[in-house]
Amino acid sequence: MDCKILGAPVQDGAGRMGCEMGPSALRTAGLAGALRELGHRVADLGTILPATVRPLAHGNLALKALPEISAWTAGIAEAAYDVSADAMPIFLGGDHSISAGTVSGLARRAAEAGRPLFVLWLDAHPDFHTLDTTASGNLHGVPLAYASGQPGFGGYFPDLPVAVDPKRICAMGLRSVDPAEREALNQAGVTVHDMRAIDEHGIAPLLRAFLARVAAQDGLLHVSLDVDFLDPSIAPAVGTTVPGGATLREAHLVMEMLSDSGLVSSLDLVELNPFLDERGRTATLMVDLTASLMGRRIMDRPTLSHSGSF
Ligand SMILES: NC(=[NH2+])NCCC[C@H](N)C(=O)O
Ligand SMILES: [Mn+2]
Ligand SMILES: [Mn+2]
Numbered sequence: 001m002d003c004k005i006l007g008a009p010v011q012d013g014a015g016r017m018g019c020e021m022g023p024s025a026l027r028t029a030g031l032a033g034a035l036r037e038l039g040h041r042v043a044d045l046g047t048i049l050p051a052t053v054r055p056l057a058h059g060n061l062a063l064k065a066l067p068e069i070s071a072w073t074a075g076i077a078e079a080a081y082d083v084s085a086d087a088m089p090i091f092l093g094g095d096h097s098i099s100a101g102t103v104s105g106l107a108r109r110a111a112e113a114g115r116p117l118f119v120l121w122l123d124a125h126p127d128f129h130t131l132d133t134t135a136s137g138n139l140h141g142v143p144l145a146y147a148s149g150q151p152g153f154g155g156y157f158p159d160l161p162v163a164v165d166p167k168r169i170c171a172m173g174l175r176s177v178d179p180a181e182r183e184a185l186n187q188a189g190v191t192v193h194d195m196r197a198i199d200e201h202g203i204a205p206l207l208r209a210f211l212a213r214v215a216a217q218d219g220l221l222h223v224s225l226d227v228d229f230l231d232p233s234i235a236p237a238v239g240t241t242v243p244g245g246a247t248l249r250e251a252h253l254v255m256e257m258l259s260d261s262g263l264v265s266s267l268d269l270v271e272l273n274p275f276l277d278e279r280g281r282t283a284t285l286m287v288d289l290t291a292s293l294m295g296r297r298i299m300d301r302p303t304l305s306h307s308g309s310f
Helices: 019-028 031-037 066-083 098-113 143-147 179-188 195-201 203-216 248-261 281-293
Strands: 002-008 041-047 088-093 117-122 169-174 191-194 220-226 264-270
Touching: 002 019, 002 031, 002 066, 002 098, 019 031, 019 088, 019 264, 019 281, 031 041, 031 281, 066 088, 066 098, 088 098, 098 117, 098 143, 098 220, 098 264, 117 143, 117 203, 169 195, 169 203, 191 195, 191 203, 195 203, 203 248, 220 248, 220 281, 248 264, 248 281, 264 281
Parallel strands: 002 041, 002 088, 088 264, 117 169, 117 220, 169 191, 220 264
Antiparallel strands: none
């Protein structure tokens, strides 16, 4: 496959600094080499630039860096649209606010191709606040609401050319959801598999059902992987750790199933804060997970042959 790597060193959307080093750490951990080893053609296109920052005032005085994140969103959306014409883009965050841009640019591309865009949001958080409901004011808490066309972004974030249908979004791994987000997710009809559902059913059947929907509609699938989807014991390099996250094997299984599905058309790797890492272990894990998503296997063939019914 043709992969294109793009850095989006955004940190103003997070509550603490450090995510601007994320792209460097993922490159240093050997992302491009790992993909080439799997037989992919890889081009690293460097760093996305934000659009011009213009002053913006909003009634929610908690909002932080609104002009900057709005400008980044415009620049990233443009880059995501351009790059997705003929390759699989891998966006290196940067905090999760970059996904306001990646998802909106990819949705515009998918609409032009006449394909429905689905989004798999792997995260401890739904990032489903609007500019009005966020109490922290950290704009990495809003990208999924923006990209799915929730109200209140007009005039502040770039006009959304095409919204992702909330019914085509699946959020997995949630374990920290604010009341306004819970309400909005239910209203919008987003599929949510929180950690309790994962514990109770296992992650595989939940993912399999979503992938079947994507396949049935001949959809494109964007995967947005937040470091805090993972349990902090295996992935400490994130500013918003929440205990009780996905295990190493749950995360790899998700990636392996995504790989088998052949449906993934783009990927975000976000929220890595190398300042909080322990000798690069989280960056290395994110690279290993990407390798699983792109075809790395323990054995060449599925270890267990089965007739389709367990
Ligand atoms: N991308 C993230 N890590 N988001 C965390 C958001 C946490 C919380 N919901 C907030 O709005 O501040
Ligand atoms: Mn997130
Ligand atoms: Mn998160």
